Amino acid sequence: MGREIAQWASLAQLDSLLVCNGEAVRLYRAGEQIGEEAILPSDDGTWDGAPLVALLQLFATMRPPVIRGVHQLAVVLAPMARLLRERVAAGLTDETPRPVIAQAKAVWAANVHEKVTDSQFASDLAQVIAYSLAIAALSGGGDSNDDGFVSLSEARQTLRISNAVLAAALGPVLDIPGLSEELAVEIGAIERLVSVVDSRAIGAAKDNRGEPWLWFYEDFLYAYDPIAREKAGVYYTPVDVVQSQVQHVDFILRKLFSKKLSFADASVVTLDPAAGSGTYPLAVIDQAQKVAIEVRGAAGPKQVVKQLAANVIAFEILPGPYAVAQLRIGRRLADMDNSLFPPGNVRVYLTDTLEDPNVIPVALPLWGDVQVLAEERERARGVKHDQPVTVILGNPPYERGVKADGKWVVNPSSGRSLFDDVIEPAKTAGIIFSAQASLYNHYVYFWRWALWKAFEQEPDSPAVVSFITASSWLSNPVFVGLRGIALEHADEIWVTDLGGEGRGNNAEDNVFAIQTPVAIVTVFRRGKGQKTPATVYYRRVSGKRADKLHELRTLSNPHESPSDWTELAGNATLGFVPIPARTQWETFPNLVDIFPWQQPGVKVNRAWPYATQREVLRKRWDSLLATPNAVARAEKFVTPSSGRNIFTQVSGMQKISELLPGASPRSIVRYAARPFDQQWILNDPRLINLERPALWASLSHQQLFMCSMNTSPLGHGPAITVAVAPPDLHYFRGSFGGKDVIPLYRDATGTPNLPAGLTALLAVTYGYAVAPEDVAAYAFGILAQPGFRELFKSELEVPGARVPFTKDPILFARTRDVGADLIYAQTFGSRLTSRASKDDFSQLFGLTWLKPVTRLHDDSEISYDAPTRTLTVADGELTGVSPDVWEFSVSGWPVVQRWLQNRSALGRGHIRTKPKPLDKIRPTQWIDEWNDELLDLLKALTRTVNLKAEQELLLQEVLQSDLFDVAEFPIPTDAERAEPSH
Numbered sequence: 012m013g014r015e016i017a018q019w020a021s022l023a024q025l026d027s028l029l030v031c032n033g034e035a036v037r038l039y040r041a042g043e044q045i046g047e048e049a050i051l052p053s054d055d056g057t058w059d060g061a062p063l064v065a066l067l068q069l070f071a072t073m074r075p076p077v078i079r080g081v082h083q084l085a086v087v088l089a090p091m092a093r094l095l096r097e098r099v100a101a102g103l104t105d106e107t108p109r110p111v112i113a114q115a116k117a118v119w120a121a122n123v124h125e126k127v128t129d130s131q132f133a134s135d136l137a138q139v140i141a142y143s144l145a146i147a148a149l150s151g152g153g154d155s156n157d158d159g160f161v162s163l164s165e166a167r168q169t170l171r172i173s174n175a176v177l178a179a180a181l182g183p184v185l186d187i188p189g190l191s192e193e194l195a196v197e198i199g200a201i202e203r204l205v206s207v208v209d210s211r212a213i214g215a216a217k218d219n220r221g222e223p224w225l226w227f228y229e230d231f232l233y234a235y236d237p238i239a240r241e242k243a244g245v246y247y248t249p250v251d252v253v254q255s256q257v258q259h260v261d262f263i264l265r266k267l268f269s270k271k272l273s274f275a276d277a278s279v280v281t282l283d284p285a286a287g288s289g290t291y292p293l294a295v296i297d298q299a300q301k302v303a304i305e306v307r308g309a310a311g312p313k314q315v316v317k318q319l320a321a322n323v324i325a326f327e328i329l330p331g332p333y334a335v336a337q338l339r340i341g342r343r344l345a346d347m348d349n350s351l352f353p354p355g356n357v358r359v360y361l362t363d364t365l366e367d368p369n370v371i372p373v374a375l376p377l378w379g380d381v382q383v384l385a386e387e388r389e390r391a392r393g394v395k396h397d398q399p400v401t402v403i404l405g406n407p408p409y410e411r412g413v414k415a416d417g418k419w420v421v422n423p424s425s426g427r428s429l430f431d432d433v434i435e436p437a438k439t440a441g442i443i444f445s446a447q448a449s450l451y452n453h454y455v456y457f458w459r460w461a462l463w464k465a466f467e468q469e470p471d472s473p474a475v476v477s478f479i480t481a482s483s484w485l486s487n488p489v490f491v492g493l494r495g496i497a498l499e500h501a502d503e504i505w506v507t508d509l510g511g512e513g514r515g516n517n518a519e520d521n522v523f524a525i526q527t528p529v530a531i532v533t534v535f536r537r538g539k540g541q542k543t544p545a546t547v548y549y550r551r552v553s554g555k556r557a558d559k560l561h562e563l564r565t566l567s568n569p570h571e572s573p574s575d576w577t578e579l580a581g582n583a584t585l586g587f588v589p590i591p592a593r594t595q596w597e598t599f600p601n602l603v604d605i606f607p608w609q610q611p612g613v614k615v616n617r618a619w620p621y622a623t624q625r626e627v628l629r630k631r632w633d634s635l636l637a638t639p640n641a642v643a644r645a646e647k648f649v650t651p652s653s654g655r656n657i658f659t660q661v662s663g664m665q666k667i668s669e670l671l672p673g674a675s676p677r678s679i680v681r682y683a684a685r686p687f688d689q690q691w692i693l694n695d696p697r698l699i700n701l702e703r704p705a706l707w708a709s710l711s712h713q714q715l716f717m718c719s720m721n722t723s724p725l726g727h728g729p730a731i732t733v734a735v736a737p738p739d740l741h742y743f744r745g746s747f748g749g750k751d752v753i754p755l756y757r758d759a760t761g762t763p764n765l766p767a768g769l770t771a772l773l774a775v776t777y778g779y780a781v782a783p784e785d786v787a788a789y790a791f792g793i794l795a796q797p798g799f800r801e802l803f804k805s806e807l808e809v810p811g812a813r814v815p816f817t818k819d820p821i822l823f824a825r826t827r828d829v830g831a832d833l834i835y836a837q838t839f840g841s842r843l844t845s846r847a848s849k850d851d852f853s854q855l856f857g858l859t860w861l862k863p864v865t866r867l868h869d870d871s872e873i874s875y876d877a878p879t880r881t882l883t884v885a886d887g888e889l890t891g892v893s894p895d896v897w898e899f900s901v902s903g904w905p906v907v908q909r910w911l912q913n914r915s916a917l918g919r920g921h922i923r924t925k926p927k928p929l930d931k932i933r934p935t936q937w938i939d940e941w942n943d944e945l946l947d948l949l950k951a952l953t954r955t956v957n958l959k960a961e962q963e964l965l966l967q968e969v970l971q972s973d974l975f976d977v978a979e980f981p982i983p984t985d986a987e988r989a990e991p992s993h
Contacts (some may be wrong), residue, residue, distance in 0.1 A: 016406035024093045026075035079212035089234035096137035096198040103129040111190040122384040142334040148205035161206045174337050179383035248406045251560040256477045257294045259533050259568050268473045274313035275299035283405040284364040289336030292404045296343050316348045320355040326364045333361045360391035365418035367468035368395035399645050405476040406458035417456045428790050429459045436492035454480040466500035471539035482530035495583035497534050497711045499543035506587050507531040520556040543580035544709040585622045596806045599813035600980045606753045606764050607983035612738040616700035617649045619929035621682050621692040628693050632676045632928045641668050645926045654700035661697050674918045681736035683742050686901040705990045706737040715755040718742050722749030726902030730812050731794040735838050746900035753785050755993045765982040777820035785827050790814050792830030795964040816975040826965050836954035838949045857891035867916045
């Protein structure tokens with residue numbers, strides 16, 4: 012049923028479609044039935060064929076609505092391209108293999124996109140065909156035989172004039188015998204669509220967002236594949252951002268490098284390594300034209316346009332935006348030259364910036380245009396390997412995770428990798444492995460590549476790199492290496508911090524439609540003999556999105572308006588953001604020095620081994636083993652690109668591949684999956700990528716696993732949480748996990764995770780014994796509140812909490828007791844039972860079930876009514892829930908909402924949108940134990956929010972009291988910081 016619905020969703024987007032069920036035929040246009048159905052012949056001899064003939068005649072004469080705008084074209088073209096993509100992808104599967112499609116993929120990998128995956132090739136080819144047809148139609152000359160129909164072969168011929176590479180890329184379809192016939196239906200739908208493009212109307216059309224082509228690819232990809240759009244970082248860069256970067260680089264070129272023609276100077280080569288649809292190169296050309304008029308007068312643009320055509324270069328890996336960039340840049344240069352065609356070749360290359368520039372690929376001579384593609388690839392390689400570049404600017408993609416994505420930057424064919432200069436300083440600084448994972452990101456690769464290309468290939472030449480990227484590299488300790496490279500090569504670094512953290516209750520507007528804070532960073536050197544390390548100039552741009560963009564329009568640079576910028580001494584360790592003058596904060600002991608052993612939580616790397624219900628895990632385990640075939644079992648198991656698989660040998664255990672159906676699971680135990688969310692896990696190291704044995708070995712009836720964000724900035728909410736079961740890597744806030752788990756004890760026997768002498772020092776100061784639990788409770792009383800993060804928000808921009816420790820024995824005891832109450836509540840009454848106010852917490856706080864939940868819910872059936880304080884779950888109702896409890900979040904993680912979503916019919920996140928085989932085994936009913944667990948959760952949060960005001964007052968009293976200086980606390984030894992043996 013689900014598959015049929017999905018098929019209809021695709022087919023319903025066709026402009027005309029005949030559907031037959033064996034008894035009647037219906038005609039649909041865009042999913043809506045046209046006219047009456049026509050009955051097919053029957054055995055009774057009474058059939059009237061006229062309705063069927065009329066229906067077929069209507070179908071034969073139907074044409075799509077005329078397309079008069081690029082947005083309209085993007086919206087209708089995308090579903091047709093998606094159908095083609097699905098057809099190509101199906102031909103690469105084991106179930107429906109098509110040799111001609113596999114052959115086309117091999118050719119594509121050899122000549123266009125090295126190491127392309129099946130899904131990437133399907134998408135690449137679909138976009139090449141769709142864009143080739145669309146661009147040919149938009150040229151007005153695509154219908155060469157004037158039959159009212161633009162065919163793919165006509166499009167290819169048209170493109171040979173303006174875009175030979177895109178025309179050559181059609182080779183796999185037109186020249187591999189049998190492939191165009193294999194894809195005829197889907198290609199035909201696109202041909203039919205572009206044949207009704209009104210090129211004149213589109214040429215005259217306007218888009219209220221700006222230049223229509225500037226938005227076209229984002230509109231297309233949003234309709235074609237919104238997930239890929241988000242993953243690839245395909246977001247339109249606002250004009251104000253682009254102009255700000257271009258204006259700053261223009262100032263550097265003209266005023267500091269003495270290039271009076273700016274980007275049009277013969278010695279200035281400009282490269283955008285991730286050009287998208289060409290926004291940055293176009294802005295560069297426009298600025299060069301403006302400067303040429305200022306310097307030389309009206310004839311200036313005509314004089315410099317050939318130089319611009321030769322010196323403005325763009326790389327793009329995705330065929331869709333590449334085609335648009337080629338079109339737009341070519342037209343802009345032609346307009347500047349006042350001619351029909353640009354003066355010379357447009358230097359937009361269909362290439363992967365991160366490919367090895369030292370390896371010359373061997374082309375496979377499988378079709379006539381292969382030489383065009385081979386030459387294109389070699390020209391792009393030549394730019395990477397030999398072409399000196401003065402300016403690199405743009406908006407690189409953002410994608411976390413897979414190490415292989417760094418290609419040559421991470422894994423060169425020979426010699427030391429560029430990435431070693433990024434990761435080795437992090438290792439030397441003691442940054443843990445899990446935190447190092449944030450370095451494996453496309454934007455980091457592009458920064459490293461650009462710094463190499465601009466500064467290291469030509470070490471004595473002036474150069475500029477200006478990117479807008481995630482701002483995490485400015486201050487996060489793990490990026491010390493990348494900052495060091497920039498400082499080593501630059502004279503100056505200009506940082507325009509645009510903020511834009513989209514998570515949490517105090518979220519800030521972003522200039523993009525994303526939640527990751529961003530910054531423009533411009534790095535430059537004047538040439539040989541530069542001063543190192545560089546001077547850093549910092550400026551923060553705050554406010555609503557419109558305010559930020561408005562400020563960017565007139566943003567001065569540090570030379571024009573130095574008072575608007577903060578000058579920083581170049582220091583890779585301290586980062587590229589201002590550090591407040593020495594304050595009380597620096598005198599507080601570090602949380603990680605009070606509890607010296609911290610480590611990342613458990614990294615499962617697949618969703619199915621943990622769940623909200625024990626029985627579900629048993630069913631998943633049985634389902635896995637019920638599949639005897641190793642290949643099928645591996646598919647169920649879900650094997651990422653690295654880590655354990657069904658064939659991995661774990662000491663003392665049988666391989667998963669060798670287990671017989673019916674074998675019992677090792678054990679099913681409690682697991683701290685997310686903040687305040689106790690779930691269950693198959694405690695089996697064969698299923699877990701990194702099980703953190705030391706955490707499991709330290710588990711006991713007294714153990715506390717405190718969690719904070721020690722390697723990433725905190726968001727709104729408490730600065731610390733607690734669990735009694737081993738926590739997940741992303742326990743604290745659902746993402747950005749690092750070295751965040753802080754056990755109270757180093758082992759199950761109760762060895763404190765405290766530096767030697769700390770409790771003795773406190774006991775002498777206070778005049779009474781201090782236990783390890785007292786230290787934890789005091790820290791919890793200080794940190795487990797939103798007020799701490801709000802008070803020290805700027806200091807916490809550099810990750811890692813500090814704890815102000817009072818010397819006042821009464822104040823310590825009061826804070827400890829509040830912290831004990833919180834820990835007791837947040838561990839659902841299982842810890843610090845001797846310290847907490849149990850009688851107070853044991854009350855229900857007015858929480859009462861009014862109606863029972865009798866069925867499993869979906870997200871739409873979760874609601875909260877603040878006036879009545881009623882929480883509705885499916886058909887159940889629970890009253891007494893305060894608004895503060897409903898809205899309670901941990902760094903943007905809404906605790907109650909997520910707890911309920913995790914127990915819904917379809918789950919949440921990828922389990923819902925992209926479930927793996929075993930993820931689909933989920934609870935089928937609301938179980939009774941959830942009634943108590945939900946009450947316990949709400950009670951814990953109610954107690955937490957009720958203590959908030961008292962905690963805030965205590966924090967102020969503590970800060971005004973006589974405090975320990977960090978120098979007075981014992982320094983942990985290396986052995987105390989080390990992970991315990993197990």
